[in-house]
Each structure stands twice: as structure tokens, then as C-alpha cells.
Amino acid sequence: MLSRLRYILRETLDSFRRNATLTLASIITAAISLLGVGLTLLSQHAFDNLLARWEGGVEMIVFMNPTATGDQLTLVNDALTTSDQFIESFEYCDEICSLEEADRIFAGEPGVRDLLTEDTILTQFKAVPTEGTDVDLLRQVSDQFAELPGVYDVSFAEDQISLISQLQSFFGFRLLLLSVFLLLAAILLIWNTIRTAIFARRREIEVMKLVGATDWFIRIPFMLEGLLHGIIGGVLASAGLWAWNSQWTSGVESFPDNSGFSALVVVDGYDQTVMLIMLVIGALAGAIGSGIAASRFLDI
Amino acid sequence: MIRLENVTKSYSTEIVAVRDASFDVAKGEFVFLVGPSGSGKSTLLRMLNRQDRPERGAVWVAGRNIVDMPPSRVPHLRRNIGNIFQDYKLLLEKNVFENVAFAQEVIGRPTHVIKQQVPAVLELVGLAGKEDRLPHQLSGGEQQRVSVARAFVNRPLIMLADEPTGNLDPATGEGIMRLLDRINKTGTTVVMATHDQRIVNTMRKRVIQLDRGVIVRDQARGVYE
Ligand SMILES: Nc1ncnc2c1ncn2[C@@H]1O[C@H](COP(=O)(O)OP(=O)(O)OP(=O)(O)O)[C@@H](O)[C@H]1O
Ligand SMILES: [Mg+2]
Numbered sequence: 001m002l003s004r005l006r007y008i009l010r011e012t013l014d015s016f017r018r019n020a021t022l023t024l025a026s027i028i029t030a031a032i033s034l035l036g037v038g039l040t041l042l043s044q045h046a047f048d049n050l051l052a053r054w055e056g057g058v059e060m061i062v063f064m065n066p067t068a069t070g071d072q073l074t075l076v077n078d079a080l081t082t083s084d085q086f087i088e089s090f091e092y093c094d095e096i097c098s099l100e101e102a103d104r105i106f107a108g109e110p111g112v113r114d115l116l117t118e119d120t121i122l123t124q125f126k127a128v129p130t131e132g133t134d135v136d137l138l139r140q141v142s143d144q145f146a147e148l149p150g151v152y153d154v155s156f157a158e159d160q161i162s163l164i165s166q167l168q169s170f171f172g173f174r175l176l177l178l179s180v181f182l183l184l185a186a187i188l189l190i191w192n193t194i195r196t197a198i199f200a201r202r203r204e205i206e207v208m209k210l211v212g213a214t215d216w217f218i219r220i221p222f223m224l225e226g227l228l229h230g231i232i233g234g235v236l237a238s239a240g241l242w243a244w245n246s247q248w249t250s251g252v253e254s255f256p257d258n259s260g261f262s263a264l265v266v267v268d269g270y271d272q273t274v275m276l277i278m279l280v281i282g283a284l285a286g287a288i289g290s291g292i293a294a295s296r297f298l299d300i
Numbered sequence: 301m302i303r304l305e306n307v308t309k310s311y312s313t314e315i316v317a318v319r320d321a322s323f324d325v326a327k328g329e330f331v332f333l334v335g336p337s338g339s340g341k342s343t344l345l346r347m348l349n350r351q352d353r354p355e356r357g358a359v360w361v362a363g364r365n366i367v368d369m370p371p372s373r374v375p376h377l378r379r380n381i382g383n384i385f386q387d388y389k390l391l392l393e394k395n396v397f398e399n400v401a402f403a404q405e406v407i408g409r410p411t412h413v414i415k416q417q418v419p420a421v422l423e424l425v426g427l428a429g430k431e432d433r434l435p436h437q438l439s440g441g442e443q444q445r446v447s448v449a450r451a452f453v454n455r456p457l458i459m460l461a462d463e464p465t466g467n468l469d470p471a472t473g474e475g476i477m478r479l480l481d482r483i484n485k486t487g488t489t490v491v492m493a494t495h496d497q498r499i500v501n502t503m504r505k506r507v508i509q510l511d512r513g514v515i516v517r518d519q520a521r522g523v524y525e
Contacts, residue, residue: 003411203392207391209378210389211383211403211406212374212378215371
């Protein structure tokens with residue numbers, strides 16, 4: 001067992017050395033494409049922060065003063081309930097809920113976030129309109145809410161998110177498309193590298209087959225090699241993502257307050273999830289590239 | 301140990317490399333395959349370790365018909381068969397010790413077994429002291445000894461040799477033959493394809509002669525003719 005392990009490692013590392021240029025090309029391509037995937041995910045998440053309060057089809061939010069009384073809340077609640085012609089459903093987001101939201105929205109402006117407490121935060125009624133209800137209609141209906149006591153303001157998703165979500169989908173889609181093509185290129189490069197490695201060692205493989213090495217024994221070093229290309233690419237991409245994200249975060253912190261960028265950072269540990277995803281995709285790409293090469297070209 | 305039953309192998313409709321061949325080889329026998337170039341000797345040897353499969357007939361090796369053997373069993377079959385070739389098939393960047401050890405490594409023999417058995421077999425083939433040489437630092441005869449050592453190190457039941465003396469001068473070839481004879485005397489069955497008239501005539505072993513894929517002679521203690 002131990003000697004097998006040593007054999008496999010030695011062969012894999014040997015192959016890395018012999019095939020250095022192609023190996024490097026595979027790893028770099030894998031790293032760049034994975035970084036692309038990672039940045040897409042990360043920026044989508046940052047945009048999601050910005051849109052956090054509008055999740056779940058919410059189109060209208062009635063903000064309540066922190067000082068609003070229970071009676072005032074009930075009044076708004078009743079008004080929303082009776083508007084069931086236009087409002088499919090609504091939910092009250094109390095102080096705790098609103099503070100949690102603020103964690104995401106003001107992630108890049110810890111100074112602003114620190115000013116918010118249970119006594120100063122605006123609570124929210126979030127309303128999802130019925131199907132087919134036009135936002136303009138909703139605006140007219142909302143006039144009656146705006147005048148109720150305790151109401152701070154009424155906002156509409158349309159005003160706030162259309163630009164943002166356009167940006168989000170524009171960047172998200174194109175970046176992802178680019179990354180997927182690069183990832184495809186990475187798989188092809190890994191495939192080609194492994195094929196070359198197999199070709200370079202066809203004499204060894206011939207001898208191995210003759211003396212009765214099993215197909216798996218022959219295959220594993222090559223598959224491991226491809227897997228390592230993918231994983232190393234993933235590690236490099238993770239390092240790149242980390243550097244990118246921390247520079248961006250500190251950059252955003254130095255932006256003027258209320259510049260609108262404050263939510264466009266990721267500080268909740270999602271970056272680690274993205275790194276994990278990149279490693280997994282990298283490993284998969286390596287396994288696919290080398291797996292195909294090993295099963296197709298070992299019959300020599 | 302080996303039994304062929306009406307074995308036919310063709311590469312295309314015109315090229316029938318082996319035609320309806322049948323014979324038995326007992327354990328411990330030494331058999332020469334002779335015949336002109338292209339008569340099917342190499343093809344026959346390749347069918348004995350499943351490098352080739354006949355389209356008709358049965359090939360029994362160590363009690364099993366290997367024609368329909370599932371591919372997953374083939375490695376285990378081959379561990380019982382040593383192979384020697386005219387061109388040695390040594391790995392050029394590995395030294396003598398590593399070339400022989402390779403045959404044990406790749407079937408998962410533990411290191412302590414390798415460290416003990418490789419020097420023993422190198423001693424047997426007369427290469428003790430040359431463990432660290434690379435193939436290009438050896439004579440042809442020595443290279444063939446390395447290849448014999450590699451084929452024999454796992455103590456196979458059968459040794460297949462395809463013109464092992466083809467590239468060697470007569471004296472060196474005789475040395476290889478003495479080695480094969482010794483290996484044969486340990487109980488290993490040897491099947492050897494050859495063009496070498498002198499060797500066949502001096503060894504006086506069983507001779508199976510092929511002509512255009514057909515067995516035309518099977519003679520105990522035979523000569524090349
Ligand atoms: N892979 C192949 N594809 C097509 N034909 C082949 C192949 N291998 C061998 N043959 C043909 O099969 C016949 C037998 O070849 P084989 O190599 O078995 O002969 P041989 O007796 O070993 O010859 P030699 O003494 O020259 O080594 C020949 O006609 C050869 O051309
Ligand atoms: Mg031949």
C-alpha cells in the first residue's frame with residue numbers, strides 16, 4: 001500500500017516536471033477561469049446585498065418610524081389587509097429583522113451600521129403585489145398609507161432596483177459566459193496535457209500492461225495529475241479572489257458615505273464559500289479532462 | 301499449461317495470421333516456434349497473453365480459457381507470464397535495478413520484497429554489480445539479460461520469448477539461451493519464437509513449425525530444418 005502510494009506520487013510529480021510548459025498553461029487557464037466564476041458569484045452576492053430588502057418579489061415597503069406605537073402599526077396592518085385586491089401578501093419586518101438586513105446593506109460602511117439600534121431603526125411592512133397589479137396603480141393606492149400616522153415613507157422596488165438589477169444581470173451573465181468558455185479551454189488543456197503525458201510514457205505503459213498492472217494502477221497517476229492541475233488552479237484562484245475582495249472592501253470603506261457602494265462588499269464569509277466552490281469546480285474540471293484522456297488514450 | 305484448440309486469427313479477410321492451430325504444452329516444457337517471416341509466430345505468442353484475441357477457437361492458459369476472459373482478469377493472467385522481446389523493451393531512463401523493480405512495483409509488491417528479489421534475480425542473470433547502469437551503458441546481451449530478469453522476477457509459470465536472440469551475435473545469443481534453459485529447469489514453461497537455426501539444432505527441444513499460419517510440424521527433440 002505504502003509503496004503504491006509512493007509510486008503514484010513519484011510518477012505524478014515526475015510527469016509535472018517533464019511536462020512543465022503544458023502543465024503551467026493548464027494551471028493558469030484553470031486559475032483564471034475559476035477566478036472568473038468566483039468573481040461572478042461574489043459580485044452577484046454583493047448585488048444581492050444591495051437588493052436584500054427587496055427579496056421575495058417585494059415591490060413596496062412601508063417604512064415605520066422607530067417611535068410608531070402598537071396602534072399605529074395595527075392601523076397600517078389593517079389598511080394593507082383590506083387592500084387585498086392589489087396586495088397579494090405582506091410581512092412585517094420588526095427591529096431585529098431590519099437590523100439583520102442592515103448588516104448586509106451597510107456591510108461596507110460599518111460606521112453607519114453602528115449608528116443603528118433597536119431604537120433608531122426603521123421597521124418595515126413589505127408588500128408583494130397581486131399578479132397583474134401595475135406599479136403605477138400601487139403608487140396611487142399607497143397614498144393612503146403614506147398619510148397614516150407613524151409612517152415614515154413608502155418606497156417602491158421599481159425606483160431602487162431596476163438599475164441595479166440590470167447592472168447585475170448584465171455583468172453576471174457576461175462574466176459567467178466568459179468564465180464558462182475559459183473553463184472549457186482549461187478542461188481541453190488539461191486533457192491535452194494528460195494525453196501528451198500518456199504519449200510520452202507509452203513504453204512504460206506497454207511494459208506495465210505486459211507485467212500485469214491493472215488499468216486503474218496505470219490510470220491513477222494520470223488522473224491525479226489532471227486533478228492536481230484543477231485543484232492548484234482552484235487554490236491560485238482562491239488566493240486571487242481573496243486579494244481582490246480585501247482590496248475592494250477596503251476601497252469601498254474609503255468611499256464617501258451614501259455613495260451607494262456600501263452594500264457592494266462581501267464580509268459575511270460568503271467569499272470562503274466561493275473559494276470552496278472554485279476548488280470543487282477546479283477538481284471536477286481536472287477530473288473530467290484527465291479522466292477522458294486516460295480512458296481514451298491508455299489503449300496503446 | 302497451454303492448450304490451443306482450433307485457433308484462427310486474421311487481421312483482415314486476406315491476412316489470416318494463424319489458421320486452425322491446435323497444440324498442447326505441458327508444464328515445464330520448452331517449445332520453439334519456427335517458420336519463415338510472416339508465418340504467424342508473433343501473433344501466436346500474443347494470443348497466449350491476451351494481447352490479441354482469436355476470432356475462433358479456445359486458448360487455455362493455466363486451466364482457463366482466456367479468449368473470453370473479462371478484461372479485469374487479464375492483469376492477473378499476465379502476472380503469470382513473463383515476456384522477452386527482440387528489442388528488449390527496457391525503459392531507457394531507468395537503471396538496471398529500476399527496470400527490474402518496475403515489474404514488481406506496478407503490481408504492488410512491497411518494497412522489502414523488491415529489495416530482496418531484484419538483486420537475487422540480477423545475480424541469476426549475471427548482472428550483479430551493474431545495478432546502477434542505464435540501458436545505453438550495457439551491451440545488447442546485457443540488455444537482454446535485464447529484460448530476462450524483469451520477465452522472471454515475479455516467478456511466472458510461463459515465459460514467452462519472441463526472437464530474444466534476434467539482435468545478438470551467436471555467442472551472446474547462446475548465453476541468453478543457457479539462461480532460458482536454466483529458467484526452464486526451475487519448472488517454468490518456455491515458448492520461444494526464433495529464426496535461429498543453430499540454437500534450435502543445438503538445444504534439441506520440441507519444435508512447432510508454422511507456414512503461412514498453419515502448423516506444419518510438431519516434433520519432440522526437433523531441429524530447425
Ligand atoms: N497488427 C497487424 N495488422 C495486420 N496484419 C498483421 C498485424 N500483425 C501481423 N500481421 C500480419 O500477420 C501475419 C503474421 O505476422 P507475425 O508477426 O505473426 O509473423 P511472424 O511469424 O512473427 O514474422 P517474423 O518472423 O517476421 O517476426 C503477417 O502476414 C503479418 O503481416
Ligand atoms: Mg515476429
